[in-house]
Amino acid sequence: MVDRLVVIGGDAGGMTAASQARRRRDADDLEIVVFERSGFTSYAACGIPYFVGDVVQDPDDLVARTPEEHRRRGIDARIHHEVSSIDVSDHAVVVRDLHAETEHRQHYDDLLVATGAVPRRPDIPGIDAEGVFGVQTLDDGMAVRRFVDEQHPETAVVIGGGYIGLEMAEALVRRGLHVSLLEQLPQPMSTLDPDMGALIADAMRGMGIDVVLETAARAVELDGRRVRAVATDGASLPADIVVLGLGVTPNGELAAAAGIEVGETGGIVTDDRMETRSARVWAAGDCVEVRHRVTGKPGAFALGTHANKEGRIVGINVTGGDARFPGVIGTAITKVCELEVGRTGLTESEAGEAGFDAVAATIETTTRASYYPDSAPITVKMVAERGTGRLLGAQIVGREGAGKRIDTTAVAVWNEMAAGDIANVDLSYAPPLSPLWDAVLVAARRVAEMV
């Protein structure tokens, strides 16, 4: 008898699992069916801001593998199919064909829930107006692009200064719109400490973005059914289009409704093999919660880097292997205007909240030897534990060449290295690529002096 793996969600987590499982077991041994609500499989959501900003013109360039390509590889990928419920006792899902408007039950031997995340929506009047967009799937990205191309909006408000909001703000500036960024906190990008976030606010203002801080959106004002402005306590910001950049929450509702355990973060609870507490039900990607290796606590981290790793692990385990997800340390990188921005581990404020006695040091140097053309500023902040010197986290903001240095610090945080040891690591040097003392070494030495 052929086993059947059913996957809910045909993007990073779901399709990586399906592809890995297919590589390990042939179609005559394992049937794989993937249900995807949207019109695309295996798309790069990360590329949406660049598609909206016209850096990438063709949406097909953001699709790694179409449903037809998956089918040729023996994966029955069905787009416009939405799973509306899971029956764990009967090992079945109820699936709605969104085009044919029909419904059927599909049995599974193993089930993978890879439903992703949902953009947070503020509970304010008018939020469902025409012209208000959350950005999560490629369908969402195409809707924003179509609106910009066809409706020619002149003004935009991005509500929330998360990294997706910042990337979308920049994309809309590229399209010629006047953009306001509305953020409740003192600085955009709350995954950084405020002093590092301030550098980003400055860069955004330099690009002509109106950065409005410590201000909440109170209502979306309408012209008929369409957005006209966003009201705050102080002013009304004109907006022909509104984009939500408040971050996302795990899409765990379908699982929760089926009695599959969901944690306080809203993410599905799994073991390190990515199996839920319900037998032969697996979960991967933005819809799960995972352990933070520094705090030891569960958290929801919506990143493609985790979704792909977790999907691969499910693909191995569901086909008789034994792979384990080791947790995360919150490493992330983005580019905002001219700035590359990276972070890993804990910020100074997160370290305090987690109960660490932490010290922090911030240094400024250059990305290349100071005499070399295009040498540019880089700011590195490191957070270490007092006494042990253990590196708890790092943040980097700087121009071209700065950002990927965060990976060096991520390896150090992952391996619980002391700042003093990092300061002596044999890192590379050549004038076009770094000063003799690389920014990472300088920051590690500075914070080591403080512990």
Ligand code: FAD
């Ligand atoms: P998703 O990619 O969201 O896929 C889930 C799929 O499930 C969706 O296609 C959805 O339609 C489908 N689905 C949901 N419910 C159902 C249902 N009931 N039935 C059928 N189908 C369903 N990460 C990075 O690491 N680096 C970046 O630079 C980066 N940039 C990003 C930029 C943007 C604009 C966005 C939106 C995300 C970005 N991410 C980035 C995050 C990354 O894209 C996600 O972490 C990753 O796509 C998560 O994969 P996933 O499979 O868990 O979820």
